[in-house]
Amino acid sequence: MKYFSTRGEAPVLGFSEVLLQGLARDGGLYLPETWPTFDADKIASFAGMPYADVAYEVIQPFVAGEISDQELGDMIRDAYAGFRHEAVTPLVQIGANSFVLELFHGPTLAFKDVAMQLLGRMMDHVLTKKGLRATIVGATSGDTGGAAIEAFRGRDRTDIFILFPDGRVSPVQRRQMTTPTEANVHALALTGNFDDCQSIVKGMFNNFGFRDRVALSGVNSINWARILAQIVYYFVSGVALGAPHRKVSFTVPTGNFGDIFAGYAAMQMGLPVEKLVVATNVNDILARALETGRYEMRGVTATSAPSMDIQISSNFERLLSEVSGRDGSAVRRMMNQLTQSGSFTIEDGPLAAMREKFLAGRCNEAETAETIDSVLKQSGYLLDPHTAIGVHVAKAHDSGETPMIILGTAHPAKFPDAVEAACGVRPALPPELQPMMSAEERQEILPAEQDAVERHIEEHARAVHSGV
Ligand SMILES: Cc1ncc(COP(=O)(O)O)c(C=O)c1O
Ligand SMILES: N[C@@H](CCOP(=O)(O)O)C(=O)O
Numbered sequence: 001m002k003y004f005s006t007r008g009e010a011p012v013l014g015f016s017e018v019l020l021q022g023l024a025r026d027g028g029l030y031l032p033e034t035w036p037t038f039d040a041d042k043i044a045s046f047a048g049m050p051y052a053d054v055a056y057e058v059i060q061p062f063v064a065g066e067i068s069d070q071e072l073g074d075m076i077r078d079a080y081a082g083f084r085h086e087a088v089t090p091l092v093q094i095g096a097n098s099f100v101l102e103l104f105h106g107p108t109l110a111f112k113d114v115a116m117q118l119l120g121r122m123m124d125h126v127l128t129k130k131g132l133r134a135t136i137v138g139a140t141s142g143d144t145g146g147a148a149i150e151a152f153r154g155r156d157r158t159d160i161f162i163l164f165p166d167g168r169v170s171p172v173q174r175r176q177m178t179t180p181t182e183a184n185v186h187a188l189a190l191t192g193n194f195d196d197c198q199s200i201v202k203g204m205f206n207n208f209g210f211r212d213r214v215a216l217s218g219v220n221s222i223n224w225a226r227i228l229a230q231i232v233y234y235f236v237s238g239v240a241l242g243a244p245h246r247k248v249s250f251t252v253p254t255g256n257f258g259d260i261f262a263g264y265a266a267m268q269m270g271l272p273v274e275k276l277v278v279a280t281n282v283n284d285i286l287a288r289a290l291e292t293g294r295y296e297m298r299g300v301t302a303t304s305a306p307s308m309d310i311q312i313s314s315n316f317e318r319l320l321s322e323v324s325g326r327d328g329s330a331v332r333r334m335m336n337q338l339t340q341s342g343s344f345t346i347e348d349g350p351l352a353a354m355r356e357k358f359l360a361g362r363c364n365e366a367e368t369a370e371t372i373d374s375v376l377k378q379s380g381y382l383l384d385p386h387t388a389i390g391v392h393v394a395k396a397h398d399s400g401e402t403p404m405i406i407l408g409t410a411h412p413a414k415f416p417d418a419v420e421a422a423c424g425v426r427p428a429l430p431p432e433l434q435p436m437m438s439a440e441e442r443q444e445i446l447p448a449e450q451d452a453v454e455r456h457i458e459e460h461a462r463a464v465h466s467g468v
């Protein structure tokens with residue numbers, strides 16, 4: 001399998017290079033040249049299989065020839081062995097035909113663990129084979145950072161630097177980044193918002209001198225391997241509810257558009273999906289874009305679902321590429337307009353193609369709190385604010401006939417204050433995470449400026465100083 005950049009000006013690469021590069025050298029995102037497809041019999045055969053076995057079937061066609069089947073299978077089994085639930089991503093019924101897909105049974109209680117636990121192992125594997133070291137950077141609005149640090153802490157071939165908006169993540173999220181004691185972990189609190197962090201990360205990738213000096217690599221969902229690992233749970237949950245013999249729908253709490261793009265990929269691979277519903281909080285740029293055809297940045301409002309407080313939604317570029325016939329120049333034009341004027345218009349054809357597959361809705365703060373409270377009262381089920389946004393938006397699109405799967409993206413205990421304010425119940429952290437709440441914190445506070453971040457990384461990255 002080869003991968004091309006959405007902007008059409010970077011080299012076509014194989015999986016290992018795409019994994020290490022993160023962002024393409026033309027600023028674009030990598031996509032597979034073709035979508036492997038599964039027929040109905042193959043999809044039906046996933047029913048009752050262990051999660052790791054489905055993961056192997058879904059992921060193998062994307063990495064074949066670069067990682068051996070044996071090594072891939074071992075990495076996948078190892079990645080999911082530590083999850084708190086035997087099913088890895090269990091479904092819980094919360095309504096007549098609606099289900100929460102619990103994606104938060106990994107080590108940091110967020111859906112990011114599902115991909116990150118595998119990504120850490122894959123990167124280590126590829127770096128070891130090549131005899132290389134890498135400097136990993138990531139931007140986080142709260143969850144990616146903790147999950148990435150957990151996946152890479154103590155790994156000899158990588159140093160990890162996570163940029164997060166100072167004061168805008170929950171205390172649990174912050175402590176997951178600031179309490180690990182391993183020397184290769186660096187939590188950088190930036191005086192800005194998530195979009196500032198993400199644009200500094202992309203800026204560092206576009207500064208080739210720096211990029212090459214520190215052997216830069218990325219773990220945000222700009223990295224194709226993140227999306228790849230997330231495709232698996234669409235198949236697992238869809239098949240559990242009757243696919244391929246009937247269609248299923250998904251509602252996805254959305255920010256950077258990575259998780260829902262994995263759903264789109266599952267559809268391209270043959271999973272019969274009726275609707276993919278984008279659920280946003282008041283930072284609703286994606287809902288507005290799908291409604292009006294205009295992608296237009298406004299300020300970011302801090303909410304009780306901080307991981308979705310995003311305006312520049314990286315993976316939307318992947319969808320733009322798909323619906324524009326993979327025309328790199330069309331994607332470049334839109335992305336340049338976004339940089340220059342903070343907005344762009346999606347042409348009628350591509351917009352219609354998007355609307356064939358995607359629906360969208362938004363949820364404000366009062367609705368988020370009301371949903372947490374009412375679902376607890378009606379079903380005895382405790383939602384986190386991000387998942388509550390999904391449940392609220394799903395209601396408007398639930399036909400009652402097609403199973404509606406709402407992606408449960410975080411454990412409520414990551415956001416105890418917001419959950420308690422909404423319903424009076426304060427969710428407790430699993431015992432193994434509780435010591436973190438009184439452990440010493442270690443972070444560097446930096447201005448939201450690319451120069452300052454680059455200087456800090458150059459001083460601390462072993463890839464610069466070890467000569468490997
Ligand atoms: C808890 C939670 N829900 C939803 C999202 C949005 O996911 P995506 O950025 O893939 O759209 C995030 C962040 O990515 C998150 O951490
Ligand atoms: N919501 C994310 C933002 C970064 O998203 P990613 O999926 O691109 O890594 C977070 O929690 O950090």
